[in-house]
Amino acid sequence: MKKSRTTITDIARELNISPSTVSRALNNHPAISTKTRELVIGLARKRNYQPNLLALNLLRKRTNTIGVIVPEITSHFFSSVISGIQDLLNPIGVNMIIGQSNESYEEEKSLVQTFSSIRVDGFLISPSSETKNFDHLDVLTQNNIPLVIFDRDCEGIDVDKVFVDEYNGAFQAVEYLIKSGCKRIAHIAGPPSLSTARHRLRAYRDAHRLHQLPVNEAYVVESVGFAPEHGIDPAKQLLALPQRPDAIFAINDGVAIGTMYVIKEAGITIPDDISVIGFDDDPYSCYFRPSLSTVWQPTYEMGMLSARILMKRINSNNDLSKLKVEQLFPELIVRGSSR
Known part of the structure; x- marks a missing residue:
């Protein structure tokens, strides 16, 4: 027995x-x-x-555990963020529980409820692409549970937030394509419900406007996700246009890789015929041929900063008098896929 x-x-x-x-x-x-x-x-x-550390911590009204909820954990982007969070928490003896929403609002709401029931000290959340109702997050603030939103914004919720300047990164990419001589620049956009996708699309349009280059709306198509397979149909749609684009700026590296596959299968040369730029600088991006031009994001730093802000909030009894909205800056990395 x-x-x-x-x-x-x-x-x-x-x-x-x-x-x-x-x-x-x-x-x-x-x-x-x-x-x-x-x-x-x-x-x-x-x-x-x-x-029984859980029982002891509950007696002390602290569990020394925080809840981390992300859309998915397999991508380099979010795994790097999680590494930053962990490296900030481990030295101070704080644990984390990670939940994956799978881009589902219902799953995200369920995870918030589950983590709340086990009395985590606070939350770090990157909202799903389906999340348009923020009632489950409002419940946290109403119950004085510290919350930091990162990467994707929840507009209208007054909590600490940490972002990368998506607009700046996308503007760098599109402006580079324009200055390299591209005239027909397409954009494979992300779901419009995401603040990150909206910022990148706005930068795409503003870069055209600044350089007095008209935007052909046929060149703006939407992907339903962020994996390479989600770049296939949008790329085929763009190549089928009477006058195909001479550059494509994709919502992320995964979609850009799918786009490059379609271009190569069509016998079109990258970058001589079509330049391609992605976003995120996933580690595999530099190993493709040609290697992918992209926008690097400080994801590890985003994780560390988000965790640092949350711990300060927890240790100050969630004093909301001075909320923080922090922005980190991206960098364009030019490789072989663009002129």
Whole structure:
């Protein structure tokens, strides 16, 4: 039969003392004699006693655990963010529970409820592409649970937020294409519900306007996701136009890779015939031929900064008098896929 875990009650019963005396002895309380303390600690070691940290932390009104909710964890983008969060939390003894919403509003709402029920000290959340109703996040603020939104904005919610300047990064990419001589620049956009997609599309239009280059609306198409397969149909749609584009700026590297596949299959040369630029600088981007031009984002730094802000909020009893909205800056990386 499997042996059960030793508890404070077990130690108290064997030594014929009260559980409260055992607890005080284990916590080095001055009211407990040296002899009793040594007996308790000796037996605890012999029985391999492990304290119930969850119960102890709940008594202290802290679990030393935060909830992290992201749309998905397999991409380099979010895995890098999570690494930054972990590297900030580990040295200070704080744990994290990670939930993946799979770009689903219902799953995100369920994760918030589940993590709240186990009393996490605060939340770091990057909203799903389906999240348009923020009631589940309002509940957190109403209950004084610290929350930091990162990467994707939830407009109208007054909490700490950490973003990358998506507009700036996209503007760099499109302006580079214009200055390299491209005249028919297409954009494979993301879901319009996402603030990141809206910022990149606005930058695409503004770069054209600044350089007095008209936007052909036929060159703006939408992808339904962010993986390479989500670049296939939009790229085919663009190549089928009477006058195909001479450059494509994709919502992210995954979609850009799918786009490059379609272009190559059509016998079109990259970048001589069509330049391609992605967004995110996934590690695999530089290994394609030609290597992918892209916009680098400081994802690791975003994770660390988000976690640092959240911990300050938790340790200040969630004083909301000075909310932070931080922006990190991206950088265009020019490789072989663009002129």
